[in-house]
Amino acid sequence: MGRSDTSRGECRFCKKSFSGRGFGKHLLTCPGKKERDENLNEKKRKGDIYYIKIAAYGFYWLHVEIKGSATLLDLDEFLREIWVECCGHLSQFTIYGERYSSYEEEDDWWGDAPKSMKISLGKVLDVKDKFDYEYDFGSTTHLALQVLDIRKGFIKGKIRILARNNPPVYICEKCKNIASQTCQACWDDFCDKCIEDHGCDEDYAMPLVNSPRTGVCGYVGDAY
Ligand SMILES: [Zn+2]
Ligand SMILES: [Zn+2]
Ligand SMILES: [Zn+2]
Ligand SMILES: [Zn+2]
Known part of the structure; x- marks a missing residue:
């Protein structure tokens, strides 16, 4: 009956046998351990x-x-x-x-x-x-x-x-070109030129932006 060599041990990650002294060095490069650590990290991050x-x-x-x-x-x-x-x-x-x-x-x-x-x-x-x-x-x-x-x-x-969603296209009420502003008084959309002389005070003009809140209250656009 042979006696087991207690100076050696099996790496629990890759199952290879090593001497106690060589083991520390092995652990640094063991592919089995590396894989396990990565899996743990992955799990933690996920x-x-x-x-x-x-x-x-x-x-x-x-x-x-x-x-x-x-x-x-x-x-x-x-x-x-x-x-x-x-x-x-x-x-x-x-x-x-x-x-x-x-x-x-x-x-x-x-x-x-x-x-x-x-x-x-x-x-x-x-x-x-x-x-x-x-x-x-x-x-x-x-x-x-x-x-x-x-x-x-x-x-x-x-x-x-x-x-x-892509920015919606609004049409100017007067000239039918692309509108850039909406009027909070009459709720029509206008281009930059037509908004000025459509009859309402310019304080009611609001920019048309890609948002469901366009033209509402003081909404002027996103932070993105
Ligand atoms: Zn190993
Ligand atoms: Zn216009
Ligand atoms: Zn108006
Ligand atoms: Zn508001």
């Missing part, structure tokens, strides 16, 4: 990535990916930046009848106050879920959202845009 479609009024839409660990507040900030922010109005998500507001109630006397947006998507949304977003409860902009897919993966940052 999380739920939500693929969400955001649409408004038929011709405005965005396809985005957002981390499941991101909050409704992160999504609210994104929507404000790209589409709706004009003067800091309140906003709200509605998910299965539950409201999540950008304004947090100090205390909830009646128990019917909206919830905070500081909650992760992973806690409130699942694949195929449809939900709503409203910005400004005076001149409200309504957005319809849907989770199209959830995958395991990693993206840089919390949110990224996959696709966005």
Whole structure:
């Protein structure tokens, strides 16, 4: 019966036999260990990535990916930046009848106050879920959202845009050329030339931009 050589050992990653002294050196280059570490790192980096479609009024839409660990507040900030922010109005998500507001109630006397947006998507949304977003409860902009897919993966940052609608083309009410501005008094669209002499005060002129909030309140364009 041979005695086992306790000075040697088997690498648990690649199953090769090494002497104790040689083992440390081996570990630095062991392909089995390298592969395992990479897998662990991958797993750590990977999380739920939500693929969400955001649409408004038929011709405005965005396809985005957002981390499941991101909050409704992160999504609210994104929507404000790209589409709706004009003067800091309140906003709200509605998910299965539950409201999540950008304004947090100090205390909830009646128990019917909206919830905070500081909650992760992973806690409130699942694949195929449809939900709503409203910005400004005076001149409200309504957005319809849907989770199209959830995958395991990693993206840089919390949110990224996959696709966005091309800017809509508006026609000047007077000369039929491409319009660049809209009038908040008569709600017609005009080119830069015609807006000046169409009869309304120039203070009502607003730029036409690629946003469902174009021409509404003080909206002048996105931050992107
Ligand atoms: Zn090894
Ligand atoms: Zn406003
Ligand atoms: Zn014109
Ligand atoms: Zn006008």
